[in-house]
Each structure stands twice: as C-alpha cells, then as structure tokens.
Amino acid sequence: MSKKVIILFGAPGAGKGTQSELLSEKMGLYLFETSKMLEKEFKKVEEMPKDAKERFVEIDGERFDILNEKEIWKRGELCSPPWVTYLTIKTLKDLHDDGSSIIMSGSPRTIYESEREMPVLVELYGKENIKICLIEISAEVTIERNSHRKICELMRHSILFSKETENLKLCPIDGSNLVKRKDLDDPETIKTRLEQYKERTLPLFDYFSNNGFNVKKIDGETSVAQVHEDILKVIG
Numbered sequence: 001m002s003k004k005v006i007i008l009f010g011a012p013g014a015g016k017g018t019q020s021e022l023l024s025e026k027m028g029l030y031l032f033e034t035s036k037m038l039e040k041e042f043k044k045v046e047e048m049p050k051d052a053k054e055r056f057v058e059i060d061g062e063r064f065d066i067l068n069e070k071e072i073w074k075r076g077e078l079c080s081p082p083w084v085t086y087l088t089i090k091t092l093k094d095l096h097d098d099g100s101s102i103i104m105s106g107s108p109r110t111i112y113e114s115e116r117e118m119p120v121l122v123e124l125y126g127k128e129n130i131k132i133c134l135i136e137i138s139a140e141v142t143i144e145r146n147s148h149r150k151i152c153e154l155m156r157h158s159i160l161f162s163k164e165t166e167n168l169k170l171c172p173i174d175g176s177n178l179v180k181r182k183d184l185d186d187p188e189t190i191k192t193r194l195e196q197y198k199e200r201t202l203p204l205f206d207y208f209s210n211n212g213f214n215v216k217k218i219d220g221e222t223s224v225a226q227v228h229e230d231i232l233k234v235i236g
Helices: 016-027 034-045 066-074 081-097 111-125 139-148 187-201 204-210 224-235
Strands: 005-010 030-033 056-059 062-065 102-105 130-136 150-152 215-219
Touching: 005 016, 016 030, 016 102, 016 224, 030 034, 030 081, 034 066, 034 081, 056 081, 062 066, 062 081, 081 111, 111 130, 111 204, 130 224, 139 187, 204 215, 215 224
Parallel strands: 005 102, 005 130, 030 102, 130 215
Antiparallel strands: 056 062
16 A cells, blocks of 8 residues: 555644544554644753754754744744754655655645655655645634643643533543643734744645645534544545
C-alpha cells in the first residue's frame, strides 16, 4: 500500500488539530504539527545563555535567533519561514525514511514554505498520494472558539470549544487538567493570528491550484463528528 500525506488547513479554531488527532489514531498516521515542532525547539534553548551557539541557526546565509523566533510566535505572528521550512523538511525526510504516512495540521503556512516543502512531499510520496482539505469557518467563529479553547497539560491535546465541552475540566483522552494556552489564545493575539492566516496562508490555495493540487473544502461549523465524516469522504 502506498504511503500517503493528508494536509488539513483552516483558520485558528477550525478544528484541524482535533481532526488531525482523530485521523492519526484511526488511520495510523504520524501527526505532524508545526506548533508542537516549534515548541520543542523553543524548550531546547530557553535555559541557555544568551551567547550559546545552539540558540542560532544559519540558513542560506541568514542567521536566526531561536529565542527571537519564540517572541514572534508568542505575539501570534508566523515564525520566519526559512527557519520553519528548514525544520519541517528535515522532519518530513526523517518520517519518510521511517516508512510513515503523515497527517499535517496547518502546514505549510506561507508561499515560501509551500514552494519548498510541497516539491519534497511530491518527490517522497507522489502527488497522487497527497490529499488536501480546507476546513472553513467564519472570523466570528474563530474568535469565539479560540477565546474559550483549552488544551491538556500532559499531551497538549486541543479540546474544541462547544456546548458539549465547555464544562470539561479534565482531558477525555489522557485525564490531565485542561488549561488555557498562555499568550496564543487571548483576544488580541487571536485577531493577529487570524490576520496572519488571511494574509499569509490563504494565498497558498492559488499556489495549489496553479500546481495541480486538488483542495477539498469542508464546512467546519458543523459538529466534530460531521466534520470528521466529511473529511473521510474526500480523502478516500
């Protein structure tokens, strides 16, 4: 059986993290999340001295300070595409070498990343094995969901806000406490994240169209179960 890549896109709060976790468990896919990859990198350097060489990465002649990237991330802005792309491509190649099929949640996030990451995915997996879905929600729903969203302390599962989940205090998957995401989900940061999505991520769909990638659109304002069923239908 051919290995595959499923890519889920959507504005903040569209539920792509929740759906990615469900698909990962159901289909045995490796769940690749850019945010978790970045958080892992940030934790590596948080306690380092300011002049530690590990804090800095040089890519194509440009030097990136990982702690500076963390400050960008905390503001709700997208980290520098060359650095993110460098990390992502390295991870994707390692996953392919391990024989993994992949589900990607919200990545690539910019034209720069797409132009470099998608050819790598095509080379590794074949274009016919790459499925792309866009989960669509309104700006109002984005702000409502993110301002109420919680994640679990242990595994960082994201719990989508709904009438069914608004009173949950423990993660239904691992039982750890549910907490708010510091910095990322306050109202002003959410607005910044939404602006970044519109300005830097939505233009990707012109790139996909121009390069022969078929993007399937999903109504993200229905129930989690319905969105999941709709995704399963379009990814075959």
